[in-house]
Amino acid sequence: MPGIDRVSVDEAMREVEQAMLVGVTRFLFFGIPDEKDVVGTRAWASDEAVQCMVTELDTRFPEAQTITDVCMCEYTSHGHCGKLTNDGEVDNDATLPLLAKTAVSHAKAGADIVAPSAMMDGQVAAIRTALDDAGHHDVKILGYSAKYASAFYGPFRDAAGSAPSFGDRKSYQMAPSQCYEAMQEIEADVSEGADYIMVKPALSYLDVIASARANFPNTPLYAYNVSGEYAMIHAAAANGWIDLKNGALEVLLSIKRAGAENIISYFAIDAARWIKGIA
């Protein structure tokens, strides 16, 4: 991914500083552990990268907001988003306590918002209960509510080494042909206590964003402009086929026009500079 690197906690703080200077104040963190295992034990380790990052950021930039991705796929040796049964299928219910433990460890480190992205049924409720039991009533939940089984996650999985080692994610992520199902998934997250909802990816799902905005007018909506969407604009620009700045801003604008008031994007810092006219 052009311009995007995996960084240490120290390097991340320098990136954060640059971002804050141009007005980007909310950050979503993913971690890549040194060692992965079958259950993804490092996901809830208090000394793992995400936990350290959040604590450091809280101390150095108290005005910034931290969001943490809560999923197992960066931490499991098989790359699936949850615990497996003996038959090699993802075990929804056995995964819930692991996601809950992970979210609590992020909250303990100081996360403002936890964002479960595993697409396990009941994950928002399990996390809300665990956060409340641990006294983290003020930590918010951003549900990756409508997350599709998309081809556009490729560059991210490359970077995180999180591509499934067998099979795919179609048993837990949504089929791209469905829009109504997305509304049901969002409804479930909201009823389980999600403070914010999300549609992901963004560009191929602008209709889903618009439907979510119309059907859930009282819940802040995020859209995730994912790695493949970022990489393809860069690739076209590198080939001289489209203009990077205008292409990227047009896509971001379309996501906003569809109804997302919060956009998660690898273009965030560039976009802030472009919009503010900073070279």
Ligand code: PBG
């Ligand atoms: C973890 C997760 C993924 C992304 C965000 N959280 C990967 C996946 O579901 O395979 C993708 C982000 C991107 O492509 O930018 N489940």
Ligand code: ZN
């Ligand atoms: Zn995952």
